[in-house]
Structures are given as structure tokens and as C-alpha cells.
Amino acid sequence: MYEAYFGLSEHPFSLSPNPRYLYHSPRHREALAHLSYGIQQRGGFVQLTGEVGTGKTLLTRALLEELPGNVELALMLQPRLSPLEFLAALCRELDIPLPERRHSIQALVSALHEYLLENYARGRRTVLLVDEAQNLSPQVIEQVRLLTNLETHQEKLLQILLVGQPELRELLARQDMRQVAQRITARYHLEPLSAAETRDYVRHRLAVAGVTRPLFGRSALWLLHRLSGGVPRLVNVIADRGLLGAYARNESLVSLGTLWRAAREVRGEWRKARLKPGLIVAAVVLALAAALSLPGLAPESQAPRAAPTASQAAIAAAPAAPATVPDTETPRRERATAPGLAETLNGAAAATGLERAFATVAERWGLAYPASAQGAPCEKAAQIGLRCSYLNADMNSALRLNLPMIIRLSDMRGRPHHLSIMGADGERIRLNLDGNELEIPRQLLRRVWPREHLVLWRAPAGIDGILRTGSRGEQVRWLRRQLDRLEGISSGSVPKEFDAALAERVRRFQRDNYLHIDGKVGENTLMHLLGAVAADDVPQLGGRH
Template sequence: MYKAYFGLSELPFSIAPDPSYLYMSDKHREALAHLIYGVGDQGGFVVLTGEVGTGKTTVCRSVLQQLPDNANIAFIINPRQSINQLLQSIFSELNIPYREGMTSKAMIDRLNGYLLGAHAQGRNTILIIDEAQNLSVDILEQLRLLTNLETDEKKLLQLVLLGQPELNDILARDDMRQLAQRITARHHLSPLSKAEVAEYIQHRLSVAQCHSEIFSRAAINKIYKFSGGVPRLINLLCDRCMLGVYSNNAAIVDGRVVNKAAKEIFSQYKIKKSWPKPLLFASALAVIILLLTFLFKNNYLALTIGNADVSKATEKSQQVDRVEAL
């Protein structure tokens, strides 16, 4: 809608994992290097983890564009399947014929035959599973067994697991140690820093043929605050902000536009003026001191009153004793 208004060749903040928009931060460059190394000739397991929306799938699709022509690739995006269903998905991706009703064992035998044939033709077979934290322990064990087929030089199946941080917790289990020992490359993709958020926004605008400054510094700071540096959330905010500027026939995204966009996107998120941390700490400390002072005074007063009562009782007792002595 706002593409022509800003003179863009395409919409720059789509949440689709388009490799042409991949911003190569140090984190993403390192993740890319790990994946390229992992899908090399040595085979084995490659694990890439990160929070939702940090760009794992985009990085992986970028790797796919750099693979040689002799790579056979199966990309599984729905891992919540039984082992038989997962094998059917792999067969469909690799164009391996199968018939309905085949047992898992029969399919695994056929897959092994396919892998041997591909290797004989000088081809590598790569299996990529997205959202791998949803794989059951049993399926992970079956995947490990699939990588048992090997020659003297290499594994015949290379496996790439993309997942959220929970995947690392699963792989750290004691009953997963055999699989964990086969991981040849592992990387965790963290969110962008504040400086990287500014570069990320400018990079995507530049790819879309926009070289003007659309986002003010205050707007970028707020986008970083609301998104936490997660690229997918940055895209959602920026897209809504540019739509808001277009709707108001304006030119620049400022802090107020970002606040409004954040309210629309994160309806459960209440935007409040945040106190600076030093002021917040000082205020909390003052409250604690006042509370301790109040408690001390109350205890001191109670103790004083108690002592006074004891003194009066002692004095009265002494008077009674004198009277009785007379």
C-alpha cells in the first residue's frame, strides 16, 4: 500500500524468510559459517538455535542458495509427526517413490538404498528440520540411527536441526548423549543490539531501493525497546509505522508513531513511562529505609513502654512490701 508513496521497489519489512533481505550481523555471519561448515563433506548433525523470530530459517535458506548443485535437500517445516509420517515427508521432498501402507522399517531400508545410490553418483543428501524442538525423543533417536549409514570418509545423510532454545535442553539430556556427540557444528542466534537494529532497518530499506532516512533516531530507539532486537518483531513494527506515516501523509517515523504502532501490534503490552534504573533503585532503597525506620521506632516505643510498665509494677510492689512491714 505504501510502496509507491516511499518509492520502494518492494515492501521491505515482510516477515517472510527472504534470503535477499538477510542482514549479516556478526551473529548471523557466524551462524551462516557454522551451517556452511556443518553441511560440508564430513556430514553429521548441525544445530542452530535461537528465540522465535531471530532469523534461523532465513539464515538456513541463505545457506541453501550457496550449496552446490550436487545437493539433494529435504526441508521439513512440520516436525509434529510420527516416524512414518516424517519418513513420508522426507520421501516427498527427495522425490523417492513409496506406497501407502509401507512400514517404517521398509521405508528406512528404501531411504538407505537411496542414500547409497546418491553417494555413488557424487551427490550429498541434506535433511533440514525446522522447529526441531517439537521432535519427540523417539524421533530424534530414529534420526540418529538414519545417520549410521556411512562410508569410510563420510556420513551419507547430513542433518540440520533448527529450533528454539528448548532444543538445547533436549539434547543435553543424558539419554541424548549419543546424538549430542555427533553434532559437528552448533550455534545460538541471539537478538540484535541497539546499533544493529539501526543498521538492520537501513539495510532492508536499501534492499527495497529506499536510501532516504525514514526512521528518526528516537523511533529506532523505541523500536529496539519494544522488539528486544528480534528481527521479526522489528519487521512488524516498521511495517506498521510506515503504514501509519503513509496514512497521515507524513514523511518521517518518529517516537509517537512507534508508540501507536506498538499499541496496535502488542495489544497486551501497556506502554508506560519507564523510570531510569538509578532512580528506580534509589526509590526502592528509600522505601526500604523508611520501612526499617518505622519498624525500629515501633519496636523501640513498645520496648520503652514495656520497660516503663515493669518499673511501675516494681515500684508498686515495693510500696506494698513496705506497708505490710509496718
């Protein structure tokens, strides 16, 4: 209705997953890189999760358009099936003729195995992508796991990508799902957009639809982010209604008031709601700043930037690739080179591989990394009891974990180098590059910090899933003793029940360490507990930060 009025060639905020409209934010680039990695490697699972509306389906559509010619992909969109129905649907997706005994799981698996072997002999890859994977039943997940046992002597015949909502993480963290969890070689959780990304997202979609001039005021874009929480689907719905409102009022720009009215129409509960005082003040100030062009209130992304110096390009972030440690695009002005670090990277004879970094960290855990074994690095690490966790955080938050980790930087020639962070003492950081120790100031590492990093760690014996109220056993006793040491309590008789009082102690620990507060001990809380208390079998960086 409003397309001709604004000069748009098409509807810019349609909810249909059109790959042309994919906005390549750093988060979406990393997520797409994880999916592409799942296509390229052979073996194991790749897991991508995100809240409703964050763009997972659009990413899978974009992936389909970029498939290499030698890849056969089966896309499962409705996974609420029985194991037999799932296998039959998979055969149909791959155009495998159903056997006469089509009601036999064994017959379907045999037909699938024969097809996979033929594909492998022709040099083709077969990939299964399951969307809405949080709806898979445990029985189907177990059947999918068994499909990864179809292999040659060298590699797996079927690569599996699981895409779903956050409930998928909880499902795979269950005790009875540990065999699947151990086969996940790459994980990524897609977060909502930041305020700056929301602004760029809106401009990107308008540009694809044929308009590059601003159609939303600065204060309206700020409010759009606040009301949508940075969730792309909600951004689309509210922005669409905002353009409709501006068209109805014969306005050339979606104003703050127009967008607020549009949001009230979209979300019925907002009709009766009143703006919070803080939101009103902020909105009014932003509106005045936009009208008066007050320089001090300009968004940070629009603030003047100094021209980059020669040293600022010495260590650039390598392109995101989940087989290694992906990097986000930090502004060049934040990439000043650490003296000694740049010289070491640029002077290296060749790129520094991930395998050597894995071996270095494994050695800190007192383990021998099986470099000659088959499989991806995380699969090899799992063979010796180490888990892979890809995290995205600023340097201080990462070092607060207090466990050895791996980052990736590039030298002047664009060659990737994987560095192990082995120690953090005061203002000095100890790194290891291909077996060589290097010590640099903390502030200089901060300038080249890539945000995404990989932590290799070992969970205490017996802890395979989430500990929560109602859990029982020795793993609960370990948790109690760990908290006792932190709180300076002398442990006497230690109960093995996870009760409400223990949940409150966990919440207190999570609050003190800036973690998600839910009173449960999942992967993130468990890693922080390991780094918080000195233990002979847990290598630490050297202190809490």
C-alpha cells in the same frame, strides 16, 4: 499502502522469509556459516537454535539459494510426526519411490539406504534439514540418529542439520538424548540484534526496497530496538506500523511519538501501559540530541574514528567457518598487533590447522587426540571423552572460564592460524601455535580477540545432561563437593539429592560468575564449575579473572 508515498518499490518489512532481505549481521553470518559447514562436511549433526523471530527460517531459505550443485537437500518443515511418518516424508522429499511395504520402518530405511549409496557413487551429497526441530519427539530423534549409521567405510551418507527454538537445546541435553548430543559437531545459538545492528537492519531492508534516505529518526530507531528487543520479526512488525502511521499523518520521517503509537497498536497491552520514567527521560534526551545534533550524545557507531595504522591490519579476523573458530568483524581500530604474535603468524611456513590445536588441548587434559581417525575434529574429540563448545564472548569473560581454549586469527596473507590458549597468569597470556609456546601481554591479545572461541573440555563422570531440582546420584554429590570447596565448607556426609537449597547455591554461583541464573547446572554452568576449583584432572589457565 505507503510504498508509493515513501518511494518504495515493495513492502520492506514483510514477514515472508525472502532471502533478498537477509541482513548479514555478524551473528547471522556465523549462523549461516555453521549451516554451510553442515552442508560441506560428512557426518554428525549441526545444531542451530534461536528465539522465535530471530531469523532462523530466513537463514534456511538463504542456504537453499546457495546450495552447491552436487547437494540433494531434504527440507522437513513439519516434524510433528511419528517415526514411520517421518521416514515416509523424508523419502518423498528426496523423490524416493515408496516401497510396497511402506508401513514398515525397515523397508523405508532400506529404500533410503539404497538411494544414499547411489547418490554417494555419483559424487553427490545428501543433507536433511529439519526446521522447528524442537517439536521432534524423542522417538523420531532416535530414528534420525540411527540414520547417521548409514555410512561407507570412509564417511557418513547423510548429513543432518537441526534448526529450532531454545527448547531444542534442552531436549538434546536430556539423559536419554546423550547419544545424539555426542554426535553434534557444531552448535550455534542465534542472538537478537544489538542497537547498532537494529539500526543497520532497518536501513538494509529499506535499501533493498529502493530507498536509501532515512525514514526513521535516530530516537525512533533507538526506541524501536528497545521495544523489539532486537528480534527481527518484532522490528518488522513495529517498523511497518510506524511507516503506516507516518503516512497517515503526512510525515516524511517516522518520529519517536509515531513509533510509540505504532508499538501500542501492535502490542495491545501497551495501550494501557505507561512509559517507565527512565525510558521517558532517555527518549526525550535522544530526541533533543537528534534535533540539536549534540555531538556528545551521538551513537557510538557514529563517533569519529581514527584512520587505521599499518600495524592494525597485521592480524585480521578469518572468515567465519564453524569447522574452525569463526570470528566476528571487530572494527580495525581494535585490531592492533601484538609484537611477537604478528611476527610468529606471518613467519609461519603455512596455515596452522585446527587438528594440531585440538591435539595440544587434548594433551593438557592428559589425553591423546586420535588425529588419524575418521570424522570431524569434534567427533574425534568425542571419542576420547572431550566435548566441543563454541562460545562468543569478550576476552575477559572467556578467560574467566579458566579452561584451555582455541581461537583463530589470520596473518597478513589471510592464512588462518589456530592458537591454543594454555595459561593466563596476571597480565601475561601463554599461547601455543603448532607446538611452539608464545607469551604475550594480556592487553595486546585483547586488541585482536576474535570473540568466538572453542573450548574443549571433559565433564565429570556420570554427568550427561542438566542437573536440576529432583536429580539424584553421584553427580549431585560431585556438585555439592565442588560448591563446598568454593564456599570453604568442610564436606561431611554429602547427600545425593538435588533439593531447593542446592538450587539456591547454584543460583548464587551463577550470579557471582555472570551466568544465566536458573538454579540448573547445564553445560555453561558446569564448565565454569570445572574452572573454578583446582583439581588434578582439570587443566586450568592459572587463576580466576
